[in-house]
Amino acid sequence: xxxxxxxxxxxxxxxxxxxxxxxxxxxxxxxxxxxxxxxxxxxxxxxxxxxxxxxxxxxxxxxxxxxxxxxxxxxxxxxxxxxxxxxxxxxxxxxxxxxxxxxxxxxxxxxxxxxxxxxxxxxxxxxxxxxxxxxxxxxxxxxxxxxxxxxxxxxxxxxxxxxxxxxxxxxxxxxxxxxxxxxxxxxxxxxxxxxxxxxxxxxxxxxxxxxxxxxxxxxxxxxxxxxxxxxxxxxxxxxxxxxxxxxxxxxxxxxxxxxxxxxxxxxxxxxxxxxxxxxxxxxxxxxxxxxxxxxxxxxxxxxxxxxxxxxxxxxxxxxxxxxxxxxxxxxxxxxxxxxxxxxx
Numbered sequence: 001x002x003x004x005x006x007x008x009x010x011x012x013x014x015x016x017x018x019x020x021x022x023x024x025x026x027x028x029x030x031x032x033x034x035x036x037x038x039x040x041x042x043x044x045x046x047x048x049x050x051x052x053x054x055x056x057x058x059x060x061x062x063x064x065x066x067x068x069x070x071x072x073x074x075x076x077x078x079x080x081x082x083x084x085x086x087x088x089x090x091x092x093x094x095x096x097x098x099x100x101x102x103x104x105x106x107x108x109x110x111x112x113x114x115x116x117x118x119x120x121x122x123x124x125x126x127x128x129x130x131x132x133x134x135x136x137x138x139x140x141x142x143x144x145x146x147x148x149x150x151x152x153x154x155x156x157x158x159x160x161x162x163x164x165x166x167x168x169x170x171x172x173x174x175x176x177x178x179x180x181x182x183x184x185x186x187x188x189x190x191x192x193x194x195x196x197x198x199x200x201x202x203x204x205x206x207x208x209x210x211x212x213x214x215x216x217x218x219x220x221x222x223x224x225x226x227x228x229x230x231x232x233x234x235x236x237x238x239x240x241x242x243x244x245x246x247x248x249x250x251x252x253x254x255x256x257x258x259x260x261x262x263x264x265x266x267x268x269x270x271x272x273x274x275x276x277x278x279x280x281x282x283x284x285x286x287x288x289x290x291x292x293x294x295x296x297x298x299x300x301x302x303x304x305x306x307x308x309x310x311x312x313x314x315x316x317x318x319x320x321x322x323x324x325x326x327x328x329x330x331x332x333x334x335x336x337x338x339x340x341x342x343x344x
Contacts, residue, residue: 014094014150014176018196018214021160021175022046024227025196026087026219029066030159031123033080037067038169040082043162049171051101065102067169079165080107083126087219088179088197089116089158091343092151095136096174097162099143106143107164112136114157116344132161156180156343181247183337186328191247194309194324195219198247199336203308206240207231207316213242215320216311222320225261230318240267241312246324249276249332252309253302255285256323258295266292267313274306287314305329 021027023044032040042049042065049064056062068080092114099106113132121130133153141147162173181199194200196217205213209232215222216229231240252274259266272285284300311322328336 017093017176019174020086020090020177021084024218028085030083030085031127032082034068035066036069038063038065040066042066043173049100063169065169065171068167071167074166079163080167081161081163083161085159089156090177090179091156092177094150094176097141097147098172099145100171102169103143105169107168109138109165110141111138111163113161115159116157180340181336183340190325190327192323193246193250193326194244194322200247201245203245204243216322222260228318228320231316234316239314240316241310243310245308248328248336249305249307250326250328251302251305252300252324252326254325255298258321260293260320262318263292265317267317269314271312274309276305276307
């Protein structure tokens with residue numbers, strides 16, 4: 001099995017965090033100095049890169065990635081760059097520079113920088129008037145490989161800049177991290193406490209054979225079965241589950257369990273439990289029958305605060321989205337504000 005298929009095991013701890021640069025998470029490639037051969041937008045495609053040999057367009061072989069022209073007369077520090085806006089302000093745990101299918105045209109070295117910018121800066125501002133901080137030092141990469149790098153910062157960021165030395169092609173950039181909820185945008189308003197862009201994240205899962213449980217927390221609705229979480233078929237008497245650390249301590253009043261696009265493989269039933277600060281689990285929603293391809297909404301009592309929730313599905317199957325609507329408690333809002341300030 002190649003490195004492209006099997007990422008380095010020593011980096012797996014940050015790979016469990018969601019990819020906050022991916023398009024479904026709200027990421028966008030906002031600038032690149034060059035993308036003559038292959039478009040910069042391919043960098044954040046959530047699907048693995050594909051390759052069809054001898055498929056030529058007007059500019060040459062078509063690559064599913066970002067590819068710049070060959071530099072001529074370049075100095076040792078000349079390079080190409082692309083800037084990606086993350087879907088949510090985040091503490092970045094690590095990045096993966098995936099050079100899948102780029103063999104004789106990959107960049108031998110890369111570096112990654114990050115910036116926190118308030119509001120909605122223009123591409124021109126980001127490219128020429130923003131101060132950047134290095135989170136991955138310039139280092140070597142291999143071709144046709146998932147190249148993982150730990151990030152060297154615990155601050156919060158909104159944008160990353162990938163630089164390649166001197167030129168070449170990168171298939172995908174994955175930016176794994178913990179999303180942060182801006183306390184200035186919350187106050188005493190209801191929100192989805194399980195949303196990725198509010199700072200929630202998956203912390204444990206029984207099975208993710210077909211697709212990642214992080215998909216459950218993505219913004220928007222799923223458009224295919226592949227955009228949800230699906231387990232393998234169980235051949236025992238157990239059941240599957242996924243555990244979520246919520247955006248903050250809150251009281252959940254409405255749960256949405258969405259089985260959209262799961263037809264013959266939706267769970268037969270599901271149950272929700274919660275806990276507060278590592279205490280005992282208690283029931284939020286009793287085991288309830290589910291229908292295929294349906295957005296189910298359930299009213300909850302909303303009497304006890306929770307910091308974590310666990311969705312239990314019986315016996316197995318797929319779920320498109322999990323939404324847990326409610327309000328942060330005073331303690332939850334204070335912790336969100338403290339976490340935001342600590343990452344400044």
